Amino acid sequence: MWKAMTNCPATKANLAGRRVPCSSTCPICEDHPESVEHALLTCPWVIGVWFASPLGYIGNRQQETSLHQWFLSLCNILDQPKDEVNKSITIVSFVMWSIWKARCKAVFDHLRPNPLEVLRGAREAWSKFFQNEVCPGNINRVDGEEVVVNPGVTWCAPPNPFLKLNVDPSWQKASGLTGLGIVIRNHMGDFKYGKVLKTTTGSIEIAEARVIIEGLSFVLEHGITHVCVESNSKNVIDNCSGKIARGD
Numbered sequence: 141m142w143k144a145m146t147n148c149p150a151t152k153a154n155l156a157g158r159r160v161p162c163s164s165t166c167p168i169c170e171d172h173p174e175s176v177e178h179a180l181l182t183c184p185w186v187i188g189v190w191f192a193s194p195l196g197y198i199g200n201r202q203q204e205t206s207l208h209q210w211f212l213s214l215c216n217i218l219d220q221p222k223d224e225v226n227k228s229i230t231i232v233s234f235v236m237w238s239i240w241k242a243r244c245k246a247v248f249d250h251l252r253p254n255p256l257e258v259l260r261g262a263r264e265a266w267s268k269f270f271q272n273e274v275c276p277g278n279i280n281r282v283d284g285e286e287v288v289v290n291p292g293v294t295w296c297a298p299p300n301p302f303l304k305l306n307v308d309p310s311w312q313k314a315s316g317l318t319g320l321g322i323v324i325r326n327h328m329g330d331f332k333y334g335k336v337l338k339t340t341t342g343s344i345e346i347a348e349a350r351v352i353i354e355g356l357s358f359v360l361e362h363g364i365t366h367v368c369v370e371s372n373s374k375n376v377i378d379n380c381s382g383k384i385a386r387g388d
C-alpha cells in the first residue's frame with residue numbers, strides 16, 4: 141500500500157517515465173497509459189474486481205486524480221465506526237495486492253486475469269488475516285477457575301498468577317550462529333526478567349525449539365511456577381502440542 145501510495149510500482153508508465161525503453165501503454169487493455177491508478181483502479185478488468193468486492197465500488201476514470209487522493213476520499217466516505225473502517229482498509233489493501241499480483245502474472249506469465257478469481261484470492265487472504273487477528277491464546281482453567289485471555293493481534297499480558305515467557309531466536313544459515321532472546325513479563329505487562337544467549341544450531345526450527353528450552357530453564361531458575369510460553373514458530377508449537385510427531 142505504501143509503495144502504491146508513493147507511486148513506486150513498476151507500471152509501464154512509471155518505467156517509461158524512468159527512461160526504460162518500453163511502451164507506457166497498459167499491457168492488459170492496451171488502451172491507456174498504465175499508471176498506478178490505471179493498473180489498480182481503472183483498467184477495465186480491475187473495475188470488475190472492485191465492483192464485485194464488498195465495497196461495490198465503481199471506478200470512474202474522470203474522478204480519480206491520484207491513488208493517494210482516492211484512498212483519502214474513500215476513508216472519508218466510509219461512514220463507519222473505527223473498527224469497521226480499519227476492516228474496510230484491510231480489505232482494500234488485500235484487493236489491491238491481489239490485483240497487482242494478477243497484473244504481474246499477466247505481464248510475465250501471459251495469464252489473462254480473471255476478476256472473480258482475483259477477488260477469491262483476496263477474500264481468502266483477508267479472511268485468513270482476520271481469523272489470525274482474533275485468535276485467542278486461551279487458558280481455560282487456573283486452579284479450577286476459568287480464565288479467558290483477551291484475544292488480540294498485539295501482545296497481551298497473561299492472567300494473574302501467570303507470567304508470560306516470550307522467546308525468539310535469530311539464526312544465520314551460513315554459520316549456524318544463533319542468538320536466543322528471552323523476556324518474562326507479569327500480568328500487568330511489566331518486565332520481570334530477560335536474557336540473551338549466543339550459540340550455534342543446525343536449523344531455524346532447532347533454534348526456535350532451543351530458545352523455548354532455554355526460556356523454560358530460565359523460568360525454573362527463578363522458581364516461577366505459572367508460566368505461559370509464547371513463540372511465533374508454528375512448527376515448534378505444533379510439535380510441542382503433538383500435531384507433528386517428527387520434524388526438523
Ligand SMILES: [Zn+2]
Pocket residue numbers: 166167168169170171172178182183184
Ligand atoms: Zn488497462
